[in-house]
Amino acid sequence: MKDLEIPYESLALLNEPFREEIETALSRVVKKGWYILGSEVADFEKEFAAYVGASHCAGVASGLDALIIALQVLKLPAGAEVIVPANTYIATILAILREGFTPVLVEPDPATCNIDPRRIESAITPLTKAIMVVHLYGKACEMDLISEIASRHKLPIIEDCAQSHGAKFKGRMTGTWGLGAFSFYPTKNLGAMGDAGALVTQSQGDDETTRMIRNYGSKIKYYNEVVGMNSRLDEMQAALLRVKLRRLDEVNEHKRKLAEVYYLELSGIADLILPKVSPECHDVYHIFNVRTGARDRLREHLRSSGIGTEIHYPVAPHLQKAMKEQFSGMKFPISESIHQTTLSLPISFCHSKEQIKSVCKVIKGFFGK
Secondary structure (H helix, E strand, O other), X not given: OOOOOEOOOOHHHHHHHHHHHHHHHHXXXXXXXXXXXXXXXXXXXXXXXXXXXXXXXXXXXXXXXXHHHHHHHHOOOOOOEEEEEOOOOHHHHHHHHHOOOEEEEEOEOOOOOOEOHHHHHHHOOOOEEEEEEEOHHHOOOOXXXXXXXXXXXXXXXXXXXXXXXXXXXXXXXXXXXXXEEEEOOOOOOOOOOOOOEEXXXXXXXXXXXXXXXXXXXXXXXXXXXXXOOEOOOEHHHHHHHHHHHOOHHHHHHHHHHHHHHHHHHHOOOOOOEOOOOOOOEEOOOOOEEEEOOOHHHHHHHHHHOOEOOEOOOOOOHHHOHHHOOOOOOOOOHHHHHHHHHEEEEOOOOOOOHHHHHHHHHHHHHHOOO
């Protein structure tokens, strides 16, 4: 019997605190009558670049497009290999494949679930032309070590920041260590009401190339300088993202407070691994990921009590049907273990500390605590 009603996420509840401001912003766009690459996009780009600490930001249609365009901006040679974490969401790998390059999977650090910098160097070959890192769950990668390796081997860095809006490593925002690709999928800490993304950079030249690529390869209408695509952040999404950007730090801090409840209540349970906390990282907890060998039973126990959870992600990329030929015969035991044991607990802007305490009570009951 369900005693509680705590969804993993509710986008209606999540957006309710912003509703009046969003409605005002969207009405403003309708009245302007300009819906593609107008002032809302331009203003959001300036505001998000300032927030991240980047010189430039170009809005695009999705986080995947941001990754694809980042690879195009780098102009990598045919046959290039791109290093990428083995346990990332498949979109990161799809971007590499879509551009005709070879993804080289590197195992994560099991403590952080981010790419293990200590394993990167052994994966570098003469064909390696870039390193694509993923700040998974809202925790920044160890960017000092990764940057040192990249610099020594003269390799550019692309950061998949889809889950790390506002996350920092040693005080420096994710997205500023290389080309920063962001997703504003609705569930993100900074979420749109549809697909949306952005690519941030410190280079004016890279920004100009990004802007051409996203708009059919054109700077001037009907004059096309490069082979581009249609990937433009629209005015409606930009307008509402501007509203939510103003409160992103509030959202992140709320989620950090909810994470503190989890750490306080759940620490010490032998068969439950909590996210690693380190002084170098300012975590924003897009996802509060725990790991346990009893994952499926725990999830069912929570479901039967009225508590929603998610699994990010149930199948390792190299085991996906779509990747069968690409990674045939390869084994990544650390990644596989993470995918088999991971469980995402509720940690939304719409959740209260009291609800999280209720979640913890049910979890402790499951483990006999």
